[in-house]
Amino acid sequence: MNNPVIYHTAFDFSKVKTYSFYLNDSDFFDSQSLSYAQRNRIEIAIEKSLNAQKFEYSNLNDADIIVTYYLVKGKRQDYQNYNKVVLFCPHCLKANTWQQDNNEWAIYPGGLIIDLVDPKRHRSVWRSIYPLDFEAKDNSTTQNEKTMEAVNTMLTQYPRN
Template identity: 50%
Template sequence: MFKTPIVITLLTFLIACSSMKEAGVVYHDGFDFSSVKSYSLYDRNSTFTEAQGLLDTRRNAIEIAIERSMAEQNFNYAELDETDLIVTYHLVSGSRKDYAKYNEVVRFCTFCLQATTWKTDQQYSAIRRGSLIVDLVDPKQGRSVWRSVYRLDLEDRENSAETNDRIKQAISAMMAKYPR
């Protein structure tokens, strides 16, 4: 009598755990990631922010998740003019124009992935609607040196706690791929 609900619950957890998403990562092997001690985020009034079409609540959730994940990896927050890396992000809406504008702001070249200076630890999948992109930008060059993509697929019916948990999980999985 009680066995069926228990079995169904266990199967649900098993399926949920087995469907954990992987974060795809590419990075430039000419950048010295081991020397990075600090990070920063772009100000809200920057060109970067203009390339985003995010509500403040979603932006806040992503930035808080980034700050927590960076702190867990012992990176310190610094001002933009004193930082080793700038962390940027983009939630893909499906608009090629928005995606191209974001790539232009972080100076990420998708064609350059074919170059031998870019490495990948995980399969770098195609960017699709609902994907969250995190870039680490070298402030000296003003160019992305590391990118991770995670299929976030947020749904409108999710409450803010569920959304925030999924964002935290995504950022944590992405930043776990940081090259040391």
């Protein structure tokens, strides 16, 4: 399965011990329309994956990294709004401070994007995308399993410097 990961090589990933999410009243929260069930599914999967890797959840003000996510639905303007919130520049990927494990970085409908945001600069320093492949017949258990698989696949590629 194609799972591109890109990250900012100048960021010291080895110092990250804690993570958090933006609050419900943040620009991030408003950058896309997701149901609370979808948000909970994604955030629980992220927490399980990061906790299994020995990262600890922290309050927003003390976190070493902020985790954000975007579910691609095909609305280009929503994607651009999300990129503005996490200060991600798709055109900057070829800059020498970004490491790309895959030169075929692309977004696609049904893809889940996870960003790790530097809380000091409020800028994405790591990004990955993975297809959720939800089907109309999928119940909540199946959707949870697919989300967990996608999140684990992405976050286990965290750079360890």
